[in-house]
Ligand SMILES: Nc1ncnc2c1ncn2[C@@H]1O[C@H](COP(=O)(O)OP(=O)(O)O)[C@@H](O)[C@H]1O
């Protein structure tokens with residue numbers, strides 16, 4: 345009875361100025377949208393990282409140039425690792441496979457089509473270390489490396505973009521204007537966080553260094569240790585070896601960093617964590633701004649409807665009926681904004697998931713949290729206008745112009 | 746002081762001071778006013794502008810509390826009731842008709858009439874609201890919104906809204922003030938008819954012709970009750986009767 349009257353009044357009041365109502369919800373839309381996107385991103389990234397850790401195995405190490413850092417931001421020189429370092433590491437005991445790698449970005453062209461891709465100089469062990477398979481053609485041979493042949497293995501996306509449905513094997517592509525013969529095509533892997541293996545082109549490391557980019561330094565050395573329990577031993581060995589080879593004094597910092605794959609993924613997790621924290625603060629500020637916006641409009645509404653409030657009091661509305669009326673209105677506005685934000689947030693999460701290549705997860709608690717938050721914001725920021733309305737003097741309200 | 750429970754209302758030494766805490770702004774708008782109205786009476790409240798008529802009516806309508814004095818409706822002292830209890834008295838016992846109809850603009854006539862019943866928690870609100878509209882001759886306009894109704898029709902809807910809770914007391918503040926004289930007469934005819942059916946009627950007006958439609962008149966000037974008696978005598982300048990609580 346009174347409930348219907350209250351809801352009916354809210355509906356008419358909010359419907360009377362639709363544009364104003366819509367603008368009022370904007371802060372909540374953005375705030376809740378950011379919260380939902382953030383939570384979904386966090387969940388998706390966690391799911392992906394856990395999946396990778398499970399599938400990669402735990403006996404992979406990665407050596408990168410530059411001083412080690414705890415966070416994701418790298419400092420120091422990045423030109424410290426050489427192929428000879430990699431060869432020396434391969435001589436260590438308990439090291440099964442070593443893959444020295446040098447990565448650059450370049451234009452790749454086939455006939456009239458071209459794209460920018462990561463051109464990776466690699467050796468024959470690259471595929472085994474990273475557990476990549478070929479869907480067509482063959483891998484590099486030792487002779488390809490020795491002779492610095494202009495041959496390439498292309499990722500699945502590169503094959504699709506340049507060749508469409510044609511078979512790339514045996515065709516010639518242009519990298520930085522030089523002609524390369526396609527030996528094989530990599531199987532599709534999907535995105536790995538911020539790097540897409542499907543977009544890369546592999547060439548012999550010797551060709552990469554001598555012919556294509558003319559530099560001797562490596563981007564990284566990936567290696568497989570004989571067994572999981574040997575990993576930390578090998579890590580220590582590599583550190584000692586490289587410090588020796590790089591002639592680092594006792595007080596000098598490492599100019600390289602050895603990490604396990606797990607650690608690499610954890611670093612990525614940290615990057616995602618910073619991202620989500622950033623979004624989280626945007627969300628918090630938006631919710632605050634949204635709440636203040638709602639409060640502002642509700643105060644305006646109370647002012648405009650002062651006579652109506654006086655009339656309601658004259659016909660028997662108690663103060664709490666008036667209070668509830670305005671609280672209901674602010675909560676409806678806020679929750680409506682929250683629902684729209686939830687939808688947009690889910691869309692945003694789906695977009696991020698597609699780009700980043702992780703599963704799209706909108707956790708149930710995110711939905712509950714979004715609705716509870718928008719309800720709470722409506723309540724908290726509606727209280728002050730609603731109290732102002734409820735405390736009006738009936739006579740003064742009735743006489744209000 | 747005891748009151749006779751059969752009276753519609755009894756005012757005893759009612760005083761209303763605006764801004765009592767700030768002497769330089771304090772106004773004694775109603776100053777020691779006492780009178781009794783029996784059930785079924787029709788009473789005009791007349792007097793010069795600024796004399797205190799509206800202030801008195803707001804107190805009689807339980808929209809404001811007297812600074813001092815007692816006020817009984819149907820034998821019950823309501824002068825010191827809390828906000829919620831006053832709201833309930835307004836809802837159950839009092840119907841208001843103001844100069845402006847004060848209808849909710851986006852609601853139909855019948856929805857406007859239902860409003861007091863929503864706060865009463867009454868059942869069958871729509872049926873009762875339609876009955877009230879029928880009583881004021883507007884049953885066929887029930888689904889119309891205020892912007893589709895004439896001034897006289899708006900005031901009829903307001904009267905239906907005042908009637909719908911079947912109050913014992915109808916309080917009107919210049920109900921015809923915004924209407925042309927013919928429409929005003931029709932509204933007065935309606936109010937008079939309601940009074941004949943038993944509703945106690947109090948009407949604030951500065952219009953002598955309107956006041957003469959009521960049988961009794963109170964003249965308020967400078968906050969004081971200056972005259973109380975049959976309308977003709979009061980309007981023609983008779984002095985106040987001795988107005989003790991039981992008198993009438
Ligand atoms: N809210 C108020 N605050 C202060 N003074 C008021 C207020 N309302 C009315 N008054 C004063 O009280 C006196 C009586 O006013 P009112 O009851 O409106 O008289 P009437 O209805 O007879 O014209 C006037 O002097 C008026 O200025």
Ligand SMILES: [Mg+2]
Nearest residue numbers: 795798799800
């Ligand atoms: Mg007045």
